Each structure stands twice: as structure tokens, then as C-alpha cells.
Amino acid sequence: EAQVTQNPRYLITVTGKKLTVTCSQNMNHEYMSWYRQDPGLGLRQIYYSMNVEVTDKGDVPEGYKVSRKEKRNFPLILESPSPNQTSLYFCASSLSIRRERFPYNEQFFGPGTRLTVL
Amino acid sequence: RKEVEQDPGPFNVPEGATVAFNCTYSNSASQSFFWYRQDCRKEPKLLMSVYSSGNEDGRFTAQLNRASQYISLLIRDSKLSDSATYLCVVTYALGSARQLTFGSGTQLTVLP
Numbered sequence: 021e022a023q024v025t026q027n028p029r030y031l032i033t034v035t036g037k038k039l040t041v042t043c044s045q046n047m048n049h050e051y052m053s054w055y056r057q058d059p060g061l062g063l064r065q066i067y068y069s070m071n072v073e074v075t076d077k078g079d080v081p082e083g084y085k086v087s088r089k090e091k092r093n094f095p096l097i098l099e100s101p102s103p104n105q106t107s108l109y110f111c112a113s114s115l116s117i118r119r120e121r122f123p124y125n126e127q128f129f130g131p132g133t134r135l136t137v138l
Numbered sequence: 139r140k141e142v143e144q145d146p147g148p149f150n151v152p153e154g155a156t157v158a159f160n161c162t163y164s165n166s167a168s169q170s171f172f173w174y175r176q177d178c179r180k181e182p183k184l185l186m187s188v189y190s191s192g193n194e195d196g197r198f199t200a201q202l203n204r205a206s207q208y209i210s211l212l213i214r215d216s217k218l219s220d221s222a223t224y225l226c227v228v229t230y231a232l233g234s235a236r237q238l239t240f241g242s243g244t245q246l247t248v249l250p
Contacts, residue, residue, distance in 0.1 A: 055240075060146070062225070062242035063182070110181055127238065129181035 022047045024130035026111050032136045033101055041096045041133050043111030051114045052094035053078070053127070054086065056107040063110065069094055101137040109133045141165055142228050144241040152249050155216050159244045161226030162208045171202055171209045174225040176243065182225055185211075216248045 024045045033039055045052065053068040055078075065078030069088040083105055085097040094113075098105060111130040144161045151157045163171075171188035186193065188200040188209050199212040209228075213220055226241035 060242060062142075063240040065237075068237075126184045129183070131181055132179070 022128075024111055024113055024128050026109075026130035026133050028133060029131060030134050032138065034138050035102055036100050039098050039101060039135075041098075041109060041111075041135070043094045043096065043130055044092050045094075045111075045113040045128070046092065047113065047115075047128070048091065049113035049115050049128075050091070052088065053112045054084070054094070054096045055110045055112065056080065056105075057110060057132075058107050066096065066109075101135075103137045105135065106137050107135060109135060141239045142226055142241040144224075144226050144244045146242060146244060148245040148247055150247045150249055151216055153216060153218060155248075156212065156214045157216055157246065158210055158212045159224055159226075159246075160208055160210050161241050161244075162206075163226075163228045163239075164207070165228070165230050165239075166207060168207075168228045168230050170229040171200075172227040172229075173198075173200060173209075173211050174227055174240075176223045176225055178222075182240075185224070213246075216246075218248050218250060221246055221248045 027042045050071050054066040055063040057063050064080045066080055066084050067075055067078050067086040069075045072088055072091050075086050075088055088094055110132050112127045114127045142163050149157055173185040174182040175185040176182040186195050186200050188202045190202050192201040197214045201210045223243040223245045225243045228239050
């Protein structure tokens, strides 16, 4: 089944304890992205990757790191989590977002990771 | 000002009603437009694209007004299963890529 998986789905942690949220897709997609979703603010992009070894900042990258060593995986790393990073996190992937590729390729989202930082 | 704005609702409508949502965007260079649906605590999923000439998919009709910079979604004959949050999505060019901006969503509850 074509899908985007995230782990863990739920996580409660404490301030300063490093954590990694994994994301994996089995659709051979070039593009992967991380979003956080907060009430009233909608989905905001944290980081994205247009292909292996190519990553770039989104709208709210502070406090996060990512890596794209393999095409299928795009982990999100919080080196020193703080309570303002409590949120619902979504990983997404699509075939490509290059402008010359038309029509636009649908983004497929993972099931979400609900993170609470105490 | 947010790049993509939606009325957050909630819209509470009876089954069978027709309901319409609007979404405005601020970037006049925006290229593509979509509606995504998000069920409670679940991931967003593509509902439909929005084309300049307007398009229909069953009970759903999407329209785009580039001059006024808004898109709309009309749902006819609402079903209980239409209860969800509807996200307006706009793409714009960023270098060699097209990036997405999401609205905060409009919550719809269809009542029996």
C-alpha cells in the first residue's frame, strides 16, 4: 500500500531531551516536507527536501533539524525541545514540486505525530 | 496579514443543506489552488483542484476568481460524512519549485 508513515504517533517528553520523529514513504517521491499544525494557525512548513541531500527551511525552522540521506526517509530532529514545540506534526511527500512538472503533484500526508513537551 | 485566509467557522448545517466556503489569498502570483479535507485528528487529504473555469466533482463545486483573489467551495446536499475541516491551499513559485501555503481551515459540522 502506498503510504507515508510516521513514528511515533504520540510522544510526551520533557524540555531539553533530544528526540527524533521518523518519516518514511514508499512511493519513490522526490519531495518531502514537515509541517506543524496549531489551532488557529493552520499548517506551517518547517523544512522541506526536493531530493536526496537537498533540504531547505520552510516558514518555521527554528529549533528543528532534518536530514535526507535516503530518498524514502526524512527524519525531523528536535535537539532541545521546548514547550512551544508542543504541536501536531505532519510529514508529507509528493512526486515533485519542480515548476516544470505540470500538473501539480498531490501531497500525501502521514498520519501525524502528536508531541507534548513538558 | 495571512497569505491565505479562511473563515474558521464552525459552520453547523442540517443534512441536505447547501453550504459554501470562501478563501482569499494575498499573493497575486499564486499559481494553483486546491481544497484539502481534514477529518478530526487525521491527516489532510486532497479533495479537489480548483481550475480557472470552475469545476465540479459530484456534490462539490470549486471556483476561482483571480481578479478578486479568492476561491470557493460549494457543497450541495450535505451528508453527515461531509463533517470535517476544509483547508484552502495555494501554490506559488519559489525559485525552481512551487511551494504550498495552507489556510487555517473552515470547520463544517453536518447535523442529522
